[in-house]
Amino acid sequence: MPRDYLDTLESEAIYILRETAAQFERPALLFSGGKDSITLVHLALKAFRPGRLPFPLVHIDTGHNFPEALAFRDRLAVALGEQLIVRYVEDTIQSKNLQDGTGKFASRNALQTHTLLDTVSEFAFDACIGGARRDEEKARAKERIFSVRDEFGQWNPKLQRPELWQLYNGRIHKGENVRVFPISNWTELDVWRYLEREQIALPSIYFAHERDVIEYESQLIAVSPFIRLDPSDQITRRRVRYRTVGDMTCTAAVASEAATIADIIGEIACTRISERGETRIDDRVSEAAMEDRKKNGYF
Amino acid sequence: MDLLRFITAGSVDDGKSTLIGRLLYDSKSIWEDQLEAIERQSKRRDNGVPDLALLTDGLRAEREQGITIDVAYRYFNTVRRKFIIADAPGHIQYTRNMVTGASNADLIVILIDARHGVAEQTRRHSIIASLLKLPHVIVAVNKMDLVGYAQDVFDGIVTAYSGLARELQLPPVTYLPISALQGDNIVKRSAHMSWYEGPSLLELLEEVSLAGISEALPARFPVQYVIRPQTETLHDYRGYAGQISSGTFSVGDHVTILPSGATTRIARIESGAQQLQTACAPQSVVLHVEGEFDISRGDLIVPSGALPTLQQELSSLICWMDVKPLLKGNRYLLQYNTFRTPVVIKALEYRLDVNSLDRETTPDRIELNEVVRARIKTAMPLAFDRYTGNHAHGAAILIDESSNATVGALMLETEAV
Numbered sequence: 166m167p168r169d170y171l172d173t174l175e176s177e178a179i180y181i182l183r184e185t186a187a188q189f190e191r192p193a194l195l196f197s198g199g200k201d202s203i204t205l206v207h208l209a210l211k212a213f214r215p216g217r218l219p220f221p222l223v224h225i226d227t228g229h230n231f232p233e234a235l236a237f238r239d240r241l242a243v244a245l246g247e248q249l250i251v252r253y254v255e256d257t258i259q260s261k262n263l264q265d266g267t268g269k270f271a272s273r274n275a276l277q278t279h280t281l282l283d284t285v286s287e288f289a290f291d292a293c294i295g296g297a298r299r300d301e302e303k304a305r306a307k308e309r310i311f312s313v314r315d316e317f318g319q320w321n322p323k324l325q326r327p328e329l330w331q332l333y334n335g336r337i338h339k340g341e342n343v344r345v346f347p348i349s350n351w352t353e354l355d356v357w358r359y360l361e362r363e364q365i366a367l368p369s370i371y372f373a374h375e376r377d378v379i380e381y382e383s384q385l386i387a388v389s390p391f392i393r394l395d396p397s398d399q400i401t402r403r404r405v406r407y408r409t410v411g412d413m414t415c416t417a418a419v420a421s422e423a424a425t426i427a428d429i430i431g432e433i434a435c436t437r438i439s440e441r442g443e444t445r446i447d448d449r450v451s452e453a454a455m456e457d458r459k460k461n462g463y464f
Numbered sequence: 465m466d467l468l469r470f471i472t473a474g475s476v477d478d479g480k481s482t483l484i485g486r487l488l489y490d491s492k493s494i495w496e497d498q499l500e501a502i503e504r505q506s507k508r509r510d511n512g513v514p515d516l517a518l519l520t521d522g523l524r525a526e527r528e529q530g531i532t533i534d535v536a537y538r539y540f541n542t543v544r545r546k547f548i549i550a551d552a553p554g555h556i557q558y559t560r561n562m563v564t565g566a567s568n569a570d571l572i573v574i575l576i577d578a579r580h581g582v583a584e585q586t587r588r589h590s591i592i593a594s595l596l597k598l599p600h601v602i603v604a605v606n607k608m609d610l611v612g613y614a615q616d617v618f619d620g621i622v623t624a625y626s627g628l629a630r631e632l633q634l635p636p637v638t639y640l641p642i643s644a645l646q647g648d649n650i651v652k653r654s655a656h657m658s659w660y661e662g663p664s665l666l667e668l669l670e671e672v673s674l675a676g677i678s679e680a681l682p683a684r685f686p687v688q689y690v691i692r693p694q695t696e697t698l699h700d701y702r703g704y705a706g707q708i709s710s711g712t713f714s715v716g717d718h719v720t721i722l723p724s725g726a727t728t729r730i731a732r733i734e735s736g737a738q739q740l741q742t743a744c745a746p747q748s749v750v751l752h753v754e755g756e757f758d759i760s761r762g763d764l765i766v767p768s769g770a771l772p773t774l775q776q777e778l779s780s781l782i783c784w785m786d787v788k789p790l791l792k793g794n795r796y797l798l799q800y801n802t803f804r805t806p807v808v809i810k811a812l813e814y815r816l817d818v819n820s821l822d823r824e825t826t827p828d829r830i831e832l833n834e835v836v837r838a839r840i841k842t843a844m845p846l847a848f849d850r851y852t853g854n855h856a857h858g859a860a861i862l863i864d865e866s867s868n869a870t871v872g873a874l875m876l877e878t879e880a881v
Contacts, residue, residue, distance in 0.1 A: 350537065
């Protein structure tokens with residue numbers, strides 16, 4: 166019986182989530198309110214219900230998040246009756262006297278790693294489950310499903326463990342932790358098709374809506390208190406949606422009329438630009454931007 | 465639409481990266497911004513096509529040194545199938561990386577340079593494919609443009625390889641002539657080789673049958689996680705979660721729990737919130753059994769009429785993946801599905817030369833990237849199947865308990881004692 170490929174991907178992801186729960190003492194699921202982590206939560210429910218999730222949902226709030234995504238995050242945690250832990254980059258900046266980002270699109274991307282590592286040690290998490298996919302970026306294509314990090318969260322691509330068959334080795338030394346990526350083998354389109362098939366609810370910003378934006382290097386950036394408006398910026402009201410949901414300072418919108426997930430899939434099938442290329446300002450810095458961030462403890 | 469995982473074997477010089485780049489490019493799986501990025505880097509350009517090999521070089525060290533460090537995974541799909549390519553480098557640490565990439569593959573594409581024919585490394589790739597028992601083998605004779613698209617060159621390579629395939633007892637091999645650089649027979653059939661009447665590589669990949677390989681085998685269910693909500697409404701709920709390794713389970717089946725040997729029947733099968741009558745590999749499900757048993761992670765649920773071998777001494781082929789050598793008497797942790805047990809290496813029976821298949825008996829040490837047949841003893845009895853009969857349920861890894869590294873890939877064998 167040929168099985169639908171989404172069933173195969175789902176089954177693999179559930180297996181990985183159960184391996185994580187079985188092999189680690191204190192795992193956590195990193196949850197941002199974005200579509201990939203929403204997919205992870207849905208898979209976790211399939212893996213562990215009618216029991217409770219064997220890990221809390223953890224969000225590192227940069228303070229620059231979309232309010233719609235935060236509201237969705239809070240509603241979902243309450244609806245599921247699961248524990249949600251939120252830690253704020255703002256608090257890390259205050260307590261450690263760190264320099265906040267500057268410039269037009271002041272990014273807290275690098276600062277986020279500080280808060281993440283502090284949270285990992287505060288709760289002694291030994292595994293952090295994330296929604297990263299190998300199709301997103303070239304450096305991600307080489308990362309394992311169980312990716313061992315040292316106590317600085319650093320990724321060493323030359324010292325990865327071989328990952329054979331479906332045998333995941335989660336043994337670590339004290340102080341180390343593992344980043345687990347259950348949807349490594351999914352593409353952006355696979356995630357959308359799965360969200361559609363499973364009728365999974367998403368924050369409203371994924372669908373077309375009216376928004377004040379400025380156009381910057383041919384990308385549409387939402388007007389928000391977190392970006393610096395210059396006199397030359399032209400504010401226009403456009404019909405847009407978000408293809409990914411990160412910080413308001415580094416995520417661009419795309420012009421869209423999509424009202425349903427089916428419409429979004431149709432639009433993605435026509436576009437010729439990658440998810441990160443179209444919507445992430447932070448990857449444009451250099452050819453190896455992602456690789457460098459991962460080596461420094463980023464997801 | 466289903467899913468096919470395959471591995472490409474060949475060195476940089478065989479045009480492997482170009483082939484993968486071509487598959488991604490011609491199936492329109494490359495985004496424009498990614499193309500622009502490689503066009504900026506691309507020093508050489510052939511007839512308007514960017515250097516497709518650059519698409520698969522991921523890390524800075526690789527770009528700087530022009531090498532590939534590790535197995536990378538690439539994704540593309542057509543309307544018929546989703547494909548996952550394991551891209552293993554062609555030179556350093558080849559055995560380790562190729563075994564890793566091949567361990568999850570349904571199919572291997574072996575690239576042969578039309579100018580050089582069956583080379584030593586072709587032999588090595590084929591031997592590894594035969595050790596891992598990959599069910600489908602495609603031999604793609606590349607760079608046909610450099611030999612004038614000549615049929616006799618292709619025919620000569622087919623004849624030479626057929627002998628090797630017989631010697632290695634490979635499954636039936638499919639041959640095709642290609643030029644990855646020019647796009648001949650990759651996605652579309654080539655206009656340059658009218659003498660070849662078969663399908664293009666992509667057509668072949670779309671048509672390979674994946675049906676029934678694992679479902680027809682005896683059913684195996686390694687218990688992965690026990691779900692016990694212990695709430696008032698679900699006081700008696702006790703579900704055994706896991707992924708079916710092989711075969712099919714149905715409600716009412718008589719089953720045996722190993723290693724205890726207790727027998728019972730399947731009471732319920734759940735997937736998400738759904739109740740199923742039947743479930744098969746590779747579904748992740750929750751099984752419930754009749755009666756109360758002490759079942760935990762690492763136990764195995766199997767049909768009572770098709771029991772696996774249960775023993776403490778066994779032989780295994782081991783591909784060694786660590787810089788520290790494997791020595792007789794060494795102790796490791798064996799991970800086999802969801803079961804872990806300490807093991808000791810009792811004997812190194814023979815080293816298998818992956819270039820020649822020659823056997824060197826009783827070697828005193830095994831180094832990185834070597835393959836050995838060893839005798840091991842487990843601390844607890846192991847309920848296992850032979851890898852040759854059941855891939856999903858005959859493979860294991862060794863873990864070094866001091867470094868926690870994964871150091872060996874095992875293909876288990878039984879043997880009359």
